[in-house]
Amino acid sequence: MIFEVAGHRFVLALNQDLISRGWFKPFEPFQTGDKTVESLFSLSIDTGLPPSLPQGSPLFPDDSAKEFPLMETYHTENGDIYKMAVTHDDKQIFYLQTNHDYTQSTFYLKLPKNADDLYYHKALFEWNIAARMLYSINTAPYNTISIHASAVEMEGKAYLFLGLSGAGKSTHSELWLQHCKDTQLINDDNPVIRLNSDNQPVVYGSPWSGKTPCYKNINYPLGGMAQIIKGPQNLSRPFRTIDAYRMVWKSSATHHWIPRISDGLYFTCEKIITQVPMIQLQCTISEEAVKVCQKALTKQEFTDENH
Amino acid sequence: MKIIEGFKLRKIANEYYVLGEGIRQMGFNRVLLLNDAAAYIWQEIDGKDFDAETIAQLLSCKYGFEHDEALGYAQQTVDYWLSVPLIEE
Numbered sequence: 001m002i003f004e005v006a007g008h009r010f011v012l013a014l015n016q017d018l019i020s021r022g023w024f025k026p027f028e029p030f031q032t033g034d035k036t037v038e039s040l041f042s043l044s045i046d047t048g049l050p051p052s053l054p055q056g057s058p059l060f061p062d063d064s065a066k067e068f069p070l071m072e073t074y075h076t077e078n079g080d081i082y083k084m085a086v087t088h089d090d091k092q093i094f095y096l097q098t099n100h101d102y103t104q105s106t107f108y109l110k111l112p113k114n115a116d117d118l119y120y121h122k123a124l125f126e127w128n129i130a131a132r133m134l135y136s137i138n139t140a141p142y143n144t145i146s147i148h149a150s151a152v153e154m155e156g157k158a159y160l161f162l163g164l165s166g167a168g169k170s171t172h173s174e175l176w177l178q179h180c181k182d183t184q185l186i187n188d189d190n191p192v193i194r195l196n197s198d199n200q201p202v203v204y205g206s207p208w209s210g211k212t213p214c215y216k217n218i219n220y221p222l223g224g225m226a227q228i229i230k231g232p233q234n235l236s237r238p239f240r241t242i243d244a245y246r247m248v249w250k251s252s253a254t255h256h257w258i259p260r261i262s263d264g265l266y267f268t269c270e271k272i273i274t275q276v277p278m279i280q281l282q283c284t285i286s287e288e289a290v291k292v293c294q295k296a297l298t299k300q301e302f303t304d305e306n307h
Numbered sequence: 308m309k310i311i312e313g314f315k316l317r318k319i320a321n322e323y324y325v326l327g328e329g330i331r332q333m334g335f336n337r338v339l340l341l342n343d344a345a346a347y348i349w350q351e352i353d354g355k356d357f358d359a360e361t362i363a364q365l366l367s368c369k370y371g372f373e374h375d376e377a378l379g380y381a382q383q384t385v386d387y388w389l390s391v392p393l394i395e396e
Contacts, residue, residue: 059330060333241319241320241322242319242322242324242338242340245319246338256328256329257313257328257329257330262315262328266315266317270317270318270319270320273319273320274319274320
């Protein structure tokens with residue numbers, strides 16, 4: 001099936017079993033039947049034998065903590081092979097094999113006998129990681145980044161909340177929805193930012209929204225960004241330009257050792273941080289946190305009229 | 308000498324920074340702000356072999372420094388970039 005996210009087309013192929021299990025559900029708002037424009041990449045699946053890993057160490061061993069998802073990258077002359085699992089200790093291993101330019105890839109899931117719901121849940125989780133990574137790689141040269149953030153819309157503009165996992169991004173979005181009129185959640189984990197023809201950043205919903213099922217095919221101009229840090233009080237300070245750049249880069253960059261990708265990421269990140277306010281927000285879980293954030297990003301007082 | 312692969316000069320909001328974007332810079336968290344002269348030098352030597360004399364000549368041509376003075380600045384620059392390291396023999 002063909003999907004379009006932030007104006008970029010891609011093809012995902014599944015078997016009937018996985019379709020009936022709802023793997024395409026988050027993608028439904030993004031489905032398109034238009035075949036006139038070429039797709040950037042395709043991802044298919046294979047339930048047969050996984051690819052053999054090349055001899056030697058992975059190009060990128062994964063030294064993240066054990067409880068995080070595993071992803072080891074192996075480079076071959078025909079492309080990359082990724083060894084993936086939901087945690088470092090998990091025995092269910094999945095593989096992603098790409099061609100040399102990441103435009104054609106295959107996700108391997110070797111269905112065990114009596115595969116249970118837990119197995120399919122893990123497979124779905126890793127397949128989404130693969131699809132999202134391929135989307136990021138293939139769109140980076142086209143003024144697009146897919147950013148780890150929670151995004152809300154208010155009065156026609158999008159506001160993004162960045163930070164480490166557990167920093168409080170989703171919680172802060174919820175506070176905006178709770179305390180402000182006419183707001184909506186755009187995406188709770190991985191919205192997309194694409195520059196328009198005037199190189200202004202626009203935020204798009206995506207099929208990847210983490211634990212919150214928020215899959216909206218909508219877009220709004222980016223109004224501001226805040227790095228969320230839990231704290232005992234509500235304080236905001238502006239980012240230095242280079243720190244804003246590095247924050248946005250760190251929240252979105254993938255495969256940046258490939259020049260066409262890093263050049264694209266640079267162009268997009270630079271345009272974003274030079275046109276849109278970005279703050280660091282130390283905050284509590286309170287209405288006041290929203291007031292402080294909004295005042296800093298919109299330079300407007302939070303009043304009862306918009307409450 | 309040459310610039311270590313993966314270091315890129317990027318203009319961000321009218322200032323020049325050297326950032327580590329390649330495989331060899333995994334774990335390199337520093338960012339270096341270059342003044343206009345250093346950025347000019349970097350752009351001229353990027354992708355090429357160079358030494359302190361190369362840089363001295365660029366400085367003399369561009370800014371009119373006497374050779375010895377230019378060589379002094381050039382050597383300081385080379386020494387600093389080697390220490391980070393941004394460049395290698």
